Every structure is written in C-alpha cells, then in structure tokens.
Amino acid sequence: MNTTLSRRKVLGGITAAVVGWSAASQSWATAAEVSGGASVAPVPTLDGTLTTSAADLDRFRQDFGRLKGSAPWAVLRPGSDRDIARMVCYARTNGLKIAVNGQGGTGTDQESHSVYGQASVPAGGISIDARARSRIIRIDSTSAVVEAGVTWGQLTDAALRSGLTPPALPDYMHLSIGGTLSIGGIGGTVQKYGLLCDTVQSLDVVTGNGDLLTVSPSSCADLFDSVLSGGGQTAIILRAKVRLVPAPERSVVFSLFYDDLATYLADSEKVMAENRFHIQAGETLRRPDDSGWRYKMEVAANYSGGAVPDRARLLSGLRDSRAEAVIEDIGYRDYMFRLDGYEAYLKESGHWYQPKPWLSLFLPASKTRTFMEIVERELTAADLGGGFLLFYPYYTRKVTRPLAVQPAEPVGYLFDLLRFPDPGETGIRAMLDQNRRLYDKAVAMGGKRYLVGAVPGMTRADWKAHFGARWDGFCRAKRRYDPSNVLTPGQGFFGGEAG
Ligand SMILES: Cc1cc2nc3c(=O)[nH]c(=O)nc-3n(C[C@H](O)[C@H](O)[C@H](O)COP(=O)(O)OP(=O)(O)OC[C@H]3O[C@@H](n4cnc5c(N)ncnc54)[C@H](O)[C@@H]3O)c2cc1C
Numbered sequence: 001m002n003t004t005l006s007r008r009k010v011l012g013g014i015t016a017a018v019v020g021w022s023a024a025s026q027s028w029a030t031a032a033e034v035s036g037g038a039s040v041a042p043v044p045t046l047d048g049t050l051t052t053s054a055a056d057l058d059r060f061r062q063d064f065g066r067l068k069g070s071a072p073w074a075v076l077r078p079g080s081d082r083d084i085a086r087m088v089c090y091a092r093t094n095g096l097k098i099a100v101n102g103q104g105g106t107g108t109d110q111e112s113h114s115v116y117g118q119a120s121v122p123a124g125g126i127s128i129d130a131r132a133r134s135r136i137i138r139i140d141s142t143s144a145v146v147e148a149g150v151t152w153g154q155l156t157d158a159a160l161r162s163g164l165t166p167p168a169l170p171d172y173m174h175l176s177i178g179g180t181l182s183i184g185g186i187g188g189t190v191q192k193y194g195l196l197c198d199t200v201q202s203l204d205v206v207t208g209n210g211d212l213l214t215v216s217p218s219s220c221a222d223l224f225d226s227v228l229s230g231g232g233q234t235a236i237i238l239r240a241k242v243r244l245v246p247a248p249e250r251s252v253v254f255s256l257f258y259d260d261l262a263t264y265l266a267d268s269e270k271v272m273a274e275n276r277f278h279i280q281a282g283e284t285l286r287r288p289d290d291s292g293w294r295y296k297m298e299v300a301a302n303y304s305g306g307a308v309p310d311r312a313r314l315l316s317g318l319r320d321s322r323a324e325a326v327i328e329d330i331g332y333r334d335y336m337f338r339l340d341g342y343e344a345y346l347k348e349s350g351h352w353y354q355p356k357p358w359l360s361l362f363l364p365a366s367k368t369r370t371f372m373e374i375v376e377r378e379l380t381a382a383d384l385g386g387g388f389l390l391f392y393p394y395y396t397r398k399v400t401r402p403l404a405v406q407p408a409e410p411v412g413y414l415f416d417l418l419r420f421p422d423p424g425e426t427g428i429r430a431m432l433d434q435n436r437r438l439y440d441k442a443v444a445m446g447g448k449r450y451l452v453g454a455v456p457g458m459t460r461a462d463w464k465a466h467f468g469a470r471w472d473g474f475c476r477a478k479r480r481y482d483p484s485n486v487l488t489p490g491q492g493f494f495g496g497e498a499g
Pocket of ligand 1: 064099100101102103104111112113114115118119120130148149169170171172175176177178179180182183184185186187231232235236237238452488490491
C-alpha cells in the first residue's frame, strides 16, 4: 500500500487536518499530534477526500429509518476506483470497518435509504459517500454501464432519451443503484423480470482484499453471486452493467378495489398467470370508514403510438368492485416517478422525517391468506400512519440470484409494511416488537425476509436459518473475499445486532 501523505487531499474541512489513524488511541491523528510524536498509520494518497469534520460525520449518522444512529469516524469521497481499493486495504490493515452509504434522495434530503443501520459502521469506521461515484458511463441499445452512486431515476431519464428503460425499477426512483443491487431491489415488473439485481449483466467491484475485479455469471461467478443481494459483504460495487429494453410511451393504469381478501388473491394470481399487464402491484388499505381492511390491485398496460390497450379485454372476468375502479392513461415516465408527489406530501406533513420501522417479507402463496388474517387482526391505522402496505404476487423462479432467498413455492407474495408513523407517535418500540413477532410467524410459515427493513434482535443463527442452504457458500465467499471482515458491518449477518 502506498502510504505517502497528501495532506491537501485529506483535508476535508477546517477541523479535519487528519493525517492518519492512531491504533493506540483508536482515533484519527492530526498533523500537530504527529509532529508531537504520535504514532499513526498514514492515510494513503487519495484522488478524492477523506473527511472527519463533525458536520460531515453527522450527516452520515442516521439513515432514512431514523431508528439507529451511529456516526462514522471518517467519510471517504472517492475520486477514483483506486481510492476505494486503497481505503479498503487501509481499513483492513488498521482494523477499521468500511461501508458504502447510498446517499440517494431528492433536494437536500440525501441519505442512505436503509431503515435499520444497514449502511452504517456501528463500531466506528469509514463511510463511503456513493454520490462521489455517480456517472453514467455508457448507454447502448441493450444495456447501460453506470457507477454505483447513480440513482435509478437518473439512469431512467438518461435511457429514455434513447427510447430505452431499465426493465425492472423500484417504486421510488431516487435510490442508488449500488445500494439497491446489494439488497436485491423489487418493483412492479418482478413477475416478468425478477428483482432489479436479476437485470445485471456484470459488475466492477473492489473486494474486501482490495482487489479490483470484473465479475459476471461467467467470470468469478461465486463473487458475482455473493455481491448481488449479498448486503455488501464480499465486495464494493463500483459499476454495474444493467440491461435496458425499449421504453413504452404511455401506461394505462388500473386501480381495482376489493373488499374480500380471497377474491383479491385469486384475481391477482389470475392476471399474473395470464400475463395480462406489464406492471403489477397491489396493497392492503384501510376502508374509508376505518372499519377494516380492503385491497387495491394496481396494474398497468404499457403502449406506444396508437396501440392503445383494450381496457374491456384487460378487465374481463375480474371480480373487483368495478364502480370504484380508477383508470388513468399517463406518460410512462410520469408513472415510473409516481411516488414523487407522495414524497412531497409526506415531507410537507412531517411523516417523511419520523422513525420508520418498516417490515419487508416474502411469503409463500399457500400461507399468505393465513398470514394476512393475523396481520389484519393486529394492525391498526396508527401502525401505518401516512404509509401503506404493499402486498402482491410474483413467481419465485424469476428471482435468480442465490442470496435473494425465497419461499420454497412457485408463487410468493411481497409483504412490505411501509410505515410512516404520525409525527409525535410514541409507539415506535411496540412497532419494532410487532415486526419481530410478525417476522417469526412468517418464518414459521416458510416466509423469508427481504434484506431491507427493521427486525430487531436478528442473530447469526437467525441469518443462518434465513440463508438456509446458501449459508455455507456465503460464509465461504466472505472468508475468501473479505477475510478480515471489514466490509459493511451494519448488516450484522456474521455477528452483532443489526437490521
Ligand atoms: C422511500 C423509499 C422507497 C423505497 N422503495 C423501494 C422499492 O420500490 N423497491 C425496493 O426494492 N426497495 C425500496 N426501498 C428500499 C431500498 O431499496 C433500500 O433502502 C436499499 O438499501 C437502497 O437504498 P440506498 O441506495 O440508499 O442504499 P443503502 O441503504 O445506503 O445501502 C444498502 C446496503 O448496501 C450497501 N451498499 C450500498 N452501496 C453499495 C455498493 N456500491 N457496494 C456494496 N455495498 C453497497 C450498504 O452499505 C448497505 O448495507 C425504498 C426505500 C425508501 C426509503
């Protein structure tokens, strides 16, 4: 490792004259301390910056969930791949932890969109600011190469200029691509394309050994498989080659309401099996008079030019409450960015900034009804606040990445309890406990958790059970590619409590 000091590059703020890490005092040392005889491991020469100013550290203290707070000891804004490789080696040599922080969002609200400290470095360490690596490198007719800090929204806008789109997108577009691929990524085309990470063709990464590698299903496949949906455990994603497909111009969006769970489930699986729509989602919501739960299937048929979808044919045989159906014909981009208006509303109302104990699960179809009946008995309007509960089917075989573990049935249901508690809500701890209870019930029924979300008290044994037959291979990859266990401690898979 080149340990030439470059004080100019390391200075990140007026209080950040850091020149190296002092193992003795477990703190960064300044030039004055070094000249006073302190023994430090000098920070390597960087093309970007490493900052330790209090303001910078504070900005990385918490994530979107606002449930866990832990400021890093330094923030790396890498100017090159080499910076990341060097700082990984530096972390390794000096017993520090290091993790990428997605830093997506809109306006001045840039942060990790984890909700339970998954991107944090709980015992102190170095956060890598993903925004420093956010260039779109190339777009051709079937794929894009992007740096990990690019958001899905930025990629979509760039691809649309060429008449293209990523086939799989999250509902919220302002998430970093690196962060989303590290946990899987799901949206309303999962029935056809799988998770977002299923649309990745290759990756450039830095392993926990500091090695720069290009990985794909045919090159270092074990590393490729352990990075996608692997929670940042074996390597840091620098760039991803993501599939693109021709973009439609418009979407006809159908919101169909159901009062009865069994009918909602049957119709949801029917339209999926018949491949009627391009996009399929759905949610459970309170009845307008708050007397219980009802269901909304949200499905969309895309089109371009004059090939307008036949609405009557698309709706034939469905048993929704038709008088309440809402049908809109909107531009494809507007539909993809549909949560922007909701985000603005939640910011205005203050919900956006509350603690958010989310729970995200994958349920086996055969147990979904029983599970939902339990949930509906427990859950109140206050448990959702300004949020919602996504709940829709997909084919588990479409999820191909080994670490995105799935229920052992052909059809799974996404259960995504996206709570936005009302400002002043005092029951956050009870919501976390409820998450744990519901998680345990789901597991007993053959469910799996999605890596996002807040499930307290996850132990190594819980994670071992979660990954099941994939656990041993995952541990092997961890030992091979991150033998000093420096990468992404906030996931807590290999010890320590985390999301
Ligand atoms: C408002 C909102 C809407 C959301 N909508 C969706 C949705 O529609 N679909 C969906 O699937 N999820 C959704 N999520 C969840 C989201 O996918 C996760 O929060 C995820 O963690 C991505 O967020 P991020 O880009 O901020 O990454 P982070 O949360 O910062 O990172 C996630 C994990 O990956 C690691 N990591 C980040 N970048 C890299 C990298 N380059 N290399 C290696 N490891 C890395 C981090 O250290 C962390 O452990 C939503 C979240 C929010 C808050």
